[in-house]
């Protein structure tokens with residue numbers, strides 16, 4: 001395996017010195033890579049001369065009762081995927097090498113973008129994401145960075161931070177990659193049994209109902225969300241956390257679908273928290 005792996009910002013910077021005159025694409029991840037990540041890497045590969053992937057399970061974005069300790073870590077498998085996807089180098093920092101324990105400076109996204117959706121139950125999560133992503137952007141200094149649309153709130157917040165702080169990087173959102181059942185690929189799907197996975201397919205099925213209704217001209221948020229809730233209820237094992245229709249950029253709830261908007265869902269199956277969304281009204 002000849003994929004260079006760097007653990008400190010200094011080593012990565014030395015490697016990147018001779019690549020900075022041409023474009024650098026960056027895919028930040030927490031590892032446990034799957035075809036969804038591969039989609040991000042493939043897109044980065046087609047649009048840039050050099051592709052860097054980071055793998056770091058960021059403690060700042062996990063709440064006290066969340067799955068930081070059992071979050072899947074599988075570096076060997078991740079290396080194989082990165083190698084075969086044509087990644088040029090991996091950045092695998094440690095909490096020490098990027099001084100996470102000593103990070104007293106936090107990046108705080110606009111509270112209105114953090115308070116709803118996943119922010120309701122994941123207090124501090126988006127501040128942790130914003131802080132690590134800003135650190136990584138400043139270390140890698142990429143031309144483009146690639147994020148999945150599955151994490152729609154994260155994507156909207158990252159776009160906003162980059163705009164507000166004038167961080168010189170283009171944020172590229174990439175479509176959600178799904179299993180044949182429609183289940184959005186996620187590293188946390190590993191926690192599900194085969195039965196749980198097939199039950200979880202209800203999430204995307206229900207989102208598609210909203211899309212269909214919107215295509216038929218329905219604009220009322222209550223009616224659109226009611227069909228989603230009805231479909232979700234066909235799988236009683238799915239414990240809904242939220243179901244909302246929100247503006248794509250501000251993430252604020254909307255009553256009437258007058259422009260493209262996001263139907264976003266979070267909930268649990270077998271105690272595994274899953275999220276998904278769909279854009280309707282296009």
Ligand code: PAF
Pocket residue numbers: 028029030056058061129132133151154
């Ligand atoms: O989406 C993720 O995997 C993480 O939130 C990210 C962007 C790598 C920051 O830790």
